[in-house]
């Protein structure tokens with residue numbers, strides 16, 4: 001893979017990245033429109049903050065360029081549906097980066113689950129200590145609405161789909177800001193760090209008879225399960241598959257009333273995590289099978305995310321499948 005050009009609205013960031021990639025000044029653009037008008041390329045990679053994904057997709061689709069885009073598909077449900085329709089109408093291909101499915105720890109967990117018969121339910125826990133403003137990387141993650149879910153939960157909803165092999169049929173639960181619940185942003189330790197909602201608890205009923213539970217917390221002050229250290233427990237017919245921040249995968253099962261614990265040999269792959277995404281994308285463009293997180297499938301993870309926001313706002317159970325079907329019909 002070679003870089004034909006780079007676009008960044010921040011000239012300094014553009015310069016730094018251009019130098020790192022060894023690109024000439026003629027291949028560096030601060031204006032996306034100009035870049036899409038003049039550059040010859042085979043495909044486009046989108047790694048801007050979520051609210052700019054839609055604009056970049058429209059420019060790429062107008063040029064007939066296939067797209068590898070960072071999650072989430074877009075920052076709102078309306079933009080997500082618009083991206084889907086734009087991509088379909090243009091007849092281009094789009095893969096969504098869901099790198100966490102392909103880390104060795106998750107591939108090992110999947111290997112454990114495969115040994116345990118049917119999945120009953122999965123529990124996922126993500127918890128970071130981002131009580132200081134700016135500690136979650138970019139500033140936009142501290143200011144945007146629904147930041148935990150849009151920037152973080154989208155990975156975890158996608159992972160719960162991956163671990164249960166199910167698509168959310170319904171979702172209920174809440175996202176909240178513990179400061180606002182108490183009447184003022186600063187009314188909770190670290191509450192000033194976020195303007196949106198840093199905490200969430202949701203339950204999903206999946207289409208295949210499994211269930212899933214998600215706990216997300218960006219104000220964790222005790223045990224953390226931050227990025228690449230998320231905890232998952234998958235309860236199955238033949239026992240439970242367990243993964244925690246030590247990255248070890250265990251199968252816990254009962255034999256004659258006695259608890260047996262067995263550690264699972266880690267799975268190793270050549271292209272893990274993020275590097276699995278361009279590898280899958282390039283294979284697909286060259287005629288290989290469509291990867292699991294193509295737009296047509298990953299829109300289900302994104303529908304789960306925006307259904308979660310609606311469920312919390314309206315204090316009700318949202319039918320994710322119906323929400324997706326009716327949006328795509330219009």
Ligand SMILES: NC(=O)c1ccc[n+]([C@@H]2O[C@H](COP(=O)([O-])OP(=O)(O)OC[C@H]3O[C@@H](n4cnc5c(N)ncnc54)[C@H](O)[C@@H]3O)[C@@H](O)[C@H]2O)c1
Pocket residue numbers: 007008009010013014032047048049050052070071072097098099137138139140151
């Ligand atoms: N898959 C993962 O593990 C992972 C991890 C981090 C971020 N992300 C995703 O990557 C994307 C970018 O996140 P980030 O943390 O790198 O954000 P960021 O704020 O660091 O932005 C990345 C770059 O985009 C530039 N930019 C902003 N608006 C632009 C526009 N309209 N056109 C061109 N360039 C623009 C910024 O100047 C910046 O240099 C988001 O969608 C985020 O969710 C994914």
